[in-house]
Amino acid sequence: MKSFIWATMWVLLVTPASQLQGQQKKNTSTCVIEGTVTNQKGTPLAYANIFLEGRMEGAMSNTQGHFSFKTCATGTFTLICSYIGYRTFKERISLKPGKIIHVDITLRQQQIETSPVIVTASSFTTADREGVTLTTLEVVTTPGAAADVFWAIKTYPGVQQVEEGAGLFVRGGDVSETITILDGAIVAHPYKYESPTGGFFGTFSPFLLKGTFFSSGGFSAQYGNALSGALIMESQDIPPKKQVTIGIGLAAESAKIDLPIIENKLGLSFSGNRSNTKMMFELNRSKVDFSQYPFAYDLNLNIMYRYSRDGYFKFFLFRETDKVGVEIADPIYDAHYHGHSTNQLYNLKFSDLINRVLIQGNLGFSQFDRNMNLSAMYLDHKDRLYQFRLSAEYELKPGFTLRSGLVGFKNQTLFTGEVPKDELDLNPDAETNRVETDYRSDRVAGFLEAEYHTPFSLVLISGLRGEFESVSKDFILDPRISIIWPISAYSSLTAAWGIYHQYPNARYYDPNTGNPHLSSLQATHYIVGYTYRREAQIIRVEAYYKNYQNLLLKNTVKNYINEGYGYAQGIDVFVKKSFGQLSGWVSYSYLKARRKWLEYTKLTPPYFDITHNSTVTVKYSLS
Known part of the structure; x- marks a missing residue:
């Protein structure tokens, strides 16, 4: 740890000086x-x-x-x-x-064009993010993706296909280990029809997004409280023209109004979506027996005001309501699950270029309410999250960029209800425990990152993230580093290493069924890869190893303790090619994951340990 911190300081302080000395030679x-x-x-x-x-x-x-x-x-x-x-x-x-x-x-200018939704297999690739791309049109036309960003991402390597849902299980990690961010704000509940495996669909339509960056490992020190992956999304800017869009699909209907009020200065977009998935699930012969097919509607408002060439404010409002009912197959009991939830997000973002320093920040508030019933279990779940973020980016000279930032969160989570003493007991008359969780947490984090394009064509990105959480009293330091080495005009080698922490879900802090004194979980990433990129062709191969520590482990005295551990290792392969109107990609992932975790008393493959995952996508454009 100390040697890494000194190395980071050398990159930040010594390198520019030595660089200047080299430039003095005639x-x-x-x-x-x-x-x-x-x-x-x-x-x-x-x-x-x-x-x-x-x-x-x-x-x-x-x-x-x-x-x-x-x-x-x-x-x-x-x-x-x-x-x-x-x-x-x-x-x-x-x-x-x-x-x-x-x-x-x-x-x-970037805001004049509609940027593509971009998916990169790992975040340590080159900053221009022109690697693996997934445009909004590709999201809509990807077979089986149902015009959903999360489902489309699952066609790429490193994401395990676990059950029939949109949950992102990344490189041997649980679905809770991937963080979702929109316009700098954490999206605490990114799925519609939430379930233990994530949810059936993602919350946001791809037509609301200007761009998306997905990392399956080795991601930047800018992002924390996630052990496995990061999904970073940006909402649309000022619409270029007045437009009304109506969409009718197999599972949803939508309408969107784009209204530029003052050209390149003020504009808004308003949209609504209604989903009724009965026909889609029936045509796809779903194995799930629904008593209430997933149903939802949402409203979105996005307003952007550009007060100068480089400065703007953007306000994003989102409100969604959904419900779902499922018949649980059990040889003894007739079990029914019913869930109903409301999800809201309000976020104000600003950005400006002041004396060559890019300053960005946001203030956000999210509210989530859900009611769940399953046999003897019923739970009311309420989440309130207040957050702020302030970051700065400064290019000291060509090829050397500094990034720093400060983020803060104030979270309140309430769980009230009854849960079976045996979590797997579906008996409607099962013996239960009373749950009354009132979890209130304050979290503050800061990061510093340097990106340096060396004279030897190497790109070095080193960062350090510090974080403090009020309940556990944990103060953590996460160093991270990645290297890109171009070995030819079209190919490069990459490597990344980093430490990642994440705090347990609030329900594990319950004084009756959990442990109020739990500390953060930890994962260490090791990644090496090769990328070949030329015109309409991309080939990428990556190998990785993740070492888990301080995982939650069931305990007869304290309910849960931080003595679990495990690992995940594997190889991801991705090939994408275009032949005029014909295009497509092939992805393959090999995974071996083992955990001593929760009820597992020894190293055991978790339920999301899917050894082989492969996807073949072929498209033909008629125009």
Whole structure:
């Protein structure tokens, strides 16, 4: 731990100085690269970063948008221009000694275009996230995905196919080990029709999203309280034009209104969805016997106000109600499950570029109420979560970026009702325990991360996350590091290591059925991989090992203690290819997971240990 922290400090403090020393050396035979940087309206962009990929030679545009720098490199290189709020510019150029190359660069604002929903197998890939992509159209057209982001993600490697639901079981981890974030806010309940395996569908329609980033391991120090995966979503920006959209599908009907009020300054989107899944489940011959087919409706409002070129406020409101009834097959008792829930999220996000520092933050509130009945069990569950997030990103110079942030959460969870003493007892007259959980927790976390593109073409990302939780009194430090090494123009090797903590679900703190003195769970990730990317083809192979510690273990005296442990190891393979109108992908995952955990008194394969998972997706576009 200490050696890693010192290594991180070296990256943050020593490297820029040594880099400057290296740049002071003179070269007698050089090539000059010069030009201008403007936006689509022809306005000069000051302080844009222009550099050669894989080399620390570059410049920053002046107030007139002009730039110029010299390089001793020869051959063909990629010239990159980056500017926060705009799409990254890339162009291949040929360098020769004594040559003067003039390049006029026009950058396009990100908010003008509808960005794709992006899925990357692991978060330690290159920052441009152009690896494994999943557009909104692909979500809608993926066979069996029912136009649901979670179901579509399950067609990619690293996610186990556990039962008929949308739950993300990532690389040998339980569904609760994946965190979901929208516009910087934690989504505490990301599924409709919640169940122990997640839920039947994801909460948000893909048409509400501008972009999505999914990590199946090795993710950034920006994200915490998750042992296995992270799903990061961004809502849509100001709609480009007035539009009314009506959708009718096998399982749902939807309507959406896009209304730009002031061009590129103020706009809103309002949508509603109603789902009735009876026909879909019947056509797919579902093995689940429903007494009430999953039914839900939701309302969404997204307002964005851009008060300057780089600054904006975005308000997102979401309210959803659902219910479901299931007949539980049991040789002795007729068991019925019925659930009804209401889920609400209110989030205000802001973003601005101040003196070349990107400042982002959000204030959020979420409310969740659910009633559950199953034989002798009935539970009322209420969640209230207040949260804030403030982060900063600063590019010190081309190829060296710092990120830091502070997040805070205030959580209240109430459970009231009766549960069987034996959790698996479906007898309607079973002996029960009274549950009265009033869990109130305050959590504060901070992170620091550096991304450094070295002169040797290596990309190094190192970070440190600290977190404190008021109930357990735990203060944890999670160091993380990842490396990307391009070995050719189209392929690269990757490696990542990191420590991850997560606090137990609130119900385990109940003084009668749980233990109020539980501490956080821990997982350590080790990942290596190879990626080949060229035009319409992607090949990715990754191997991983996760070591679990401090897992919850059933105890006859204290109900639960932090003495469980386990591991998960495996290999993920992904191949994606396009042949004109024909496209598709093949994914395969091998997994071996073992846990001494909950009721398991020795290392045992958990129920989500699916050894082999494979998916083949083929599409043909008619247009």
